[in-house]
Amino acid sequence: MFLSLLNKKEMLKFMDLAIYMVDIDGEPTDVEKRLLHKLMAELEPVKDEYTFRLTDTAENTIKFFKESNPVVKNVVYLNLVMISMQDDLYNTTELLFLEKIQKELDISAEKRRELISVVYAERDLREKTIRILKN
Secondary structure: OOHHHOOHHHHHHHHHHHHHHHHOOOOOOHHHHHHHHHHHHHOHHHOOOOOOOOOOOHHHHHHHHHOOOHHHHHHHHHHHHHHHOOOOOOOHHHHHHHHHHHHHOOOOHHHHHHHHHHHHHHHHHHHHHHHHHHO
16 A cells, blocks of 8 residues: 555565565465565566565664655555454564564554554455445
8 A cells, every 4th residue: 555655675675574574473374475466566666576585684674664754664564554454363473573663663653543544444445345346
């Protein structure tokens, strides 16, 4: 969501964080794999370059985003929250990873709540649309 606001290098670095997020609790599920491919489709400028291999450590990748502007930080965090909520399974490791990123990127608790509410609203709209289409 809104990944087109990132520059090419930020897009590549974001995909590394996305892979860390789906790998953090073990082998990625089919839902997580589909989500990664969906995210890549949104990243048109880099989709032919990215090989789904990590290019750096999670710590270095997070440090890269520490120097970014607030819009980039918010887009990255929003999408990581979205990834964590895709499989409907509560995972402590993912939560701790998100908390670490929130702290490192200096995202306030209020901004975190706002971004999470966007993810819930998007999910609710999608579910409502599916119900309408099926009835």
